[in-house]
Amino acid sequence: MRCKMCNVWEAARKEEELSFLEIKSVVDQCRQWGVEEVNLCGGEPLLSDICLDIISYAKESGMRVILTTNGTLLNEEMAKRLVDLKVDIITISLDGARPQTHDNIRGQQGAYDKIIQGIKNLNYFGKGSGPVKVLILTISNYNLDELEEYFSLAKTISADALYLTPVVLDNVRLYMQGAEDKKQDLWISGERLLKLDEVVDRLTILQKERYGLNYPSFRLLKKYFRGQVTAQDWVCFAGYRRFVLVPSGTVQMCGEAVGNIRSTPDIRKIWTSQAAYRRRRQIKKCRHFCLQDCHARQESATLRDIVQHSFAKQR
Numbered sequence: 001m002r003c004k005m006c007n008v009w010e011a012a013r014k015e016e017e018l019s020f021l022e023i024k025s026v027v028d029q030c031r032q033w034g035v036e037e038v039n040l041c042g043g044e045p046l047l048s049d050i051c052l053d054i055i056s057y058a059k060e061s062g063m064r065v066i067l068t069t070n071g072t073l074l075n076e077e078m079a080k081r082l083v084d085l086k087v088d089i090i091t092i093s094l095d096g097a098r099p100q101t102h103d104n105i106r107g108q109q110g111a112y113d114k115i116i117q118g119i120k121n122l123n124y125f126g127k128g129s130g131p132v133k134v135l136i137l138t139i140s141n142y143n144l145d146e147l148e149e150y151f152s153l154a155k156t157i158s159a160d161a162l163y164l165t166p167v168v169l170d171n172v173r174l175y176m177q178g179a180e181d182k183k184q185d186l187w188i189s190g191e192r193l194l195k196l197d198e199v200v201d202r203l204t205i206l207q208k209e210r211y212g213l214n215y216p217s218f219r220l221l222k223k224y225f226r227g228q229v230t231a232q233d234w235v236c237f238a239g240y241r242r243f244v245l246v247p248s249g250t251v252q253m254c255g256e257a258v259g260n261i262r263s264t265p266d267i268r269k270i271w272t273s274q275a276a277y278r279r280r281r282q283i284k285k286c287r288h289f290c291l292q293d294c295h296a297r298q299e300s301a302t303l304r305d306i307v308q309h310s311f312a313k314q315r
Contacts, residue, residue: 001044001070002107005138005167005186008043016248020050022261024057026245029267031061035243041068043247046078055085064088068136072111074118076125083125091134091163092119096142097149105142119157135159139221140167140186147199151206162211164203166224168290188225197222217291229289236289239280243267253279254286 002009027038038058045051046069058065067082071092074082082090092115096102099112122130135154137143143150147164154162167186188196200221207213216234223229239253246252249262251270258279259270270276 001072001111004105004107004142005140013248017048018245018247018249018261020053020057022249023050023054025265026261026267027054027058027061027063030243031063033268035063037064037066039066039068042070044070044073046073048247052081052085055082055087059086066091067131069093070106070111071115071118072108074115074121076121079118079121080125083122083130087131089134090122090131091136093136093138094150095137095140097146097153101143101146105138105140116157119159123158132160133158134161134163136163136165138165138167139188141188141192142186144188144192144195144199148202148206151203151211155210162213164213164218164221166217166221166291168292193222193225196225220291224289224291229291231287234289234291236283236286238283239276243271251276254283256282 030038038054040051040054045067048054055065055067065085065087066089067087068091071094074092093106094102094112094115095105096112102112102115103109119133122133135150137147137150139147151162200218203213203218217224220229220233223233236254239258244252245261249260250257251259251261251267253276256279258275259273261267261270264270264273
């Protein structure tokens, strides 16, 4: 993919990626440490030759596994293997209700159709007992007009839960740049803010029918795009609730390196290092609220609360 709102693809270096043995060591340490869940994300994790091996080992180790994917590689064979491996949650990025919208945002023609078919494949092989399927949409000016349509699409393709997250102007460094950057066409501003208000209000009503969208990042969308989110609204837990390991072995806290497992194999030493301590102090002082639930919200250690709330609505 060549996503307009994220440049992580520019930094991918396959030759630098960790080996399966290195990742097994991390999984072993995490299990001994009491970590219960691993989230394989990217980039695109299914491009890795060892992704399925990692999933299998994590499951054998008694951990829950979340797979975050762009959905284009979920052909019949892959869908069946993921179901057989008993992946707990598969989150699938779908950034529009219409093919042209999603494909434009993601920079690959035909991606939308592959994703829809991939979800159908998961439905077929899962047959009620497969992974929980969560659709993720990054809200921007490009797809704002389709959010109600997207809600209907999710029900049509039997998505179990929805997670709507706002665009971050630099999704690698994970904080807002200057005000000038907000003038880019991804950002919702000016008269479009009234449309945002209308859509959020409508979705707030619609979600009572099925999907639970009552999480803080959704409730704060109006304030977020107006630059009005305050420390009273939002607390970031980056560096506290998740151990973020990138493919090169670097451990990051909100996009900044605090160590590397190749030079420091003991992950607890990295977690308790002076570099980690300094980064946490910076994060606590940060006021560039990005509303990224991967790092924030007290209940965001996993997607389970969002998923469980969705299922409660369906019952």
